[in-house]
Amino acid sequence: MRLISDKELIHERLGARFKDALSDYDTKRRLDVLVGEFLGDIDLSGKRVLDVGTGLGFFAEALHGRGAAVTAVDIGETMLERVKVRVGCECRRVDALALAEHFGLEAFDVVLSSECIEHTPSPSEAVRQMARVLKPGGYLVLSTPNRVWEPVVTLATRLHLRPFDGLENFSTFGSLREVMECEGVPVIREKGLHLLPFQVKLHRLSSWLDNHAQVLRRLMINLCVLGRKA
Numbered sequence: 001m002r003l004i005s006d007k008e009l010i011h012e013r014l015g016a017r018f019k020d021a022l023s024d025y026d027t028k029r030r031l032d033v034l035v036g037e038f039l040g041d042i043d044l045s046g047k048r049v050l051d052v053g054t055g056l057g058f059f060a061e062a063l064h065g066r067g068a069a070v071t072a073v074d075i076g077e078t079m080l081e082r083v084k085v086r087v088g089c090e091c092r093r094v095d096a097l098a099l100a101e102h103f104g105l106e107a108f109d110v111v112l113s114s115e116c117i118e119h120t121p122s123p124s125e126a127v128r129q130m131a132r133v134l135k136p137g138g139y140l141v142l143s144t145p146n147r148v149w150e151p152v153v154t155l156a157t158r159l160h161l162r163p164f165d166g167l168e169n170f171s172t173f174g175s176l177r178e179v180m181e182c183e184g185v186p187v188i189r190e191k192g193l194h195l196l197p198f199q200v201k202l203h204r205l206s207s208w209l210d211n212h213a214q215v216l217r218r219l220m221i222n223l224c225v226l227g228r229k230a
Helices: 006-014 018-021 023-038 058-065 077-089 096-103 123-132 147-158 173-182 202-213 214-219
Strands: 048-052 068-076 090-093 107-114 134-145 188-193 222-228
Touching: 006 018, 006 048, 006 077, 023 107, 023 134, 023 188, 023 202, 023 222, 048 058, 048 096, 048 123, 058 068, 058 077, 058 107, 068 077, 077 090, 096 123, 123 134, 123 173, 134 147, 134 173, 147 214, 173 188, 173 222, 188 202, 188 214, 202 214
Parallel strands: 048 068, 048 107, 068 090, 107 134
Antiparallel strands: 134 222, 188 222
């Protein structure tokens, strides 16, 4: 494994404070879209599923509950220990930029990653790695923050309005689509989340906008994409 910087280990350093810093509403919305909507019609029973950047294991837990054979990976050892106890799935300490080296090519039926690639030195390379460990016909499911909001997030961090002071490299729908298509995983669905910051607490309005204002998805905070490998 390459040398991991302290900035990449921000979630590990936060420890117990990590969960307190998360928004339950935001986590639920991402689960609803990535697992509920994007993978809702797909039978995951017995499928090999890779959860990249598992964090506290919310997505691994949901996928495990659907009968998938989940492998959860992260660079934070403490978080992996918690996920192993909580979910009971296989957990491995693996760098998102070295997935193919660790697992080999075409090893998984589904690869999912939520709010991980922005914490790597190269989000594009992280997506390439996910595409390479995906079997033909398999699904790649991603969410990551929108580059449009990066200046706002950076300012909030500098003003100490948020506890995350780690590595953050945001993306666009276009940049995600470009790298996925180059790796033979064309995007078949995309959706934006949170036209309004979830800290505003207007959750009913925000959910309505998620479902009825997708024409503005390129301005929304979180980008969600689903691709299928040719």
